Amino acid sequence: MPGQFGLASAAPLMLQVHDVLVNRDSQHGIAAPVQPVPLNVGVAAICWPLGQPMSKSDPNCRRQRFAWTLDGTTPPTLQAADQPLGLGLQERVWINAKGLRVAAGCPDAQAQDIALWPAPLEPWLPRAERREARLPPADPDCPPQNLNQEPPLSIVGVREGDNLRLPASSRQALRLRLSALGGSGHRWWFIDGVPLADTDTRQDFTPTLSKPGRYQLSVLDESGQTARVEFSVVE
Known part of the structure; x- marks a missing residue:
């Protein structure tokens, strides 16, 4: 039936x-069953993006959450499948007394580990949380x-071979939020070879696509590096 899909129906x-079943039990005085927690399962306060226990005041604790642990083990955040090569979730840098990044042999250089969010999250992060x-x-x-x-320059926000669906039961176009990691300087964006926008390193590219079909997205930076992905838009 037109206009009917999972979210709507x-x-x-x-x-x-679910509400009928829950209310039926409570009306008959039936308590909800309590699942026993195994002895080797615990709870720990962890910090994103690394997924490890640390003080909430630690500069690398960008968000504190609670997680289940097994046998006292807290697994770290896994690398995303499309994390660009050479970009990890933690980077060691050397900082001088001015708070600037320097070489390890510079005067007053102090080593500091900086936690970074997975690259695929970049388009949705507040600007203050992005790698730059x-x-x-x-x-x-x-x-x-x-x-x-x-x-290397890489595109974040859409992956090679993705099938993106146009908004259901509406005539709105599909709006993407894209960014580029790596590379240097200004970026120029193209869809199917047509130049559409230029951005700096902290700006997003937000094209709108209204027609189904296959698209080629590419980006060029000031150093001459290019990155390209192909994806499809379907109804």
Whole structure:
């Protein structure tokens, strides 16, 4: 039936059935069953993005959550399948007295580990939480040795071979929120070879697509690096 899909029909029906069953038991004085917790299962306060226990005041504790543990083990955050090569969730840098990033041999350099969010989350993170903002700026008087060795340019927000669906039961276009990691300088965005936008390193590219079909998205940075993905939009 046109206009009927899971979110509009199946989900409300499921919630109604759940409410009927819960209220029926409570009206008859039947308590909800309590599932015993195994002795080797515990609860720990963890911090995102690393998924490990740490003090809430730690600068790398960007969000505190509670998680189940098994045999006292708290697994770390797994790398996303589409995490760009060379980009980890923790980066060791050296900071001087001014708070700037420097080479390890510079005066007053202190090592500091900085936790970073998984790359696929970049388009949805507040700007202050993105990789560009989390890493301190470089000191031009004693820059880090790898300053010019930027990770390869990569596109975040859509993956190779993705099938994206147009909004159901509406005539609205599909709006994407895309960003680029790695590379350097300004970025120029193209869809099917047509230039559509240019952004700086902290700006998103938000194209709208209204027609189904196959698309080729590419981005070019100031150093000449390019990245490209192909994806489809379906009804």
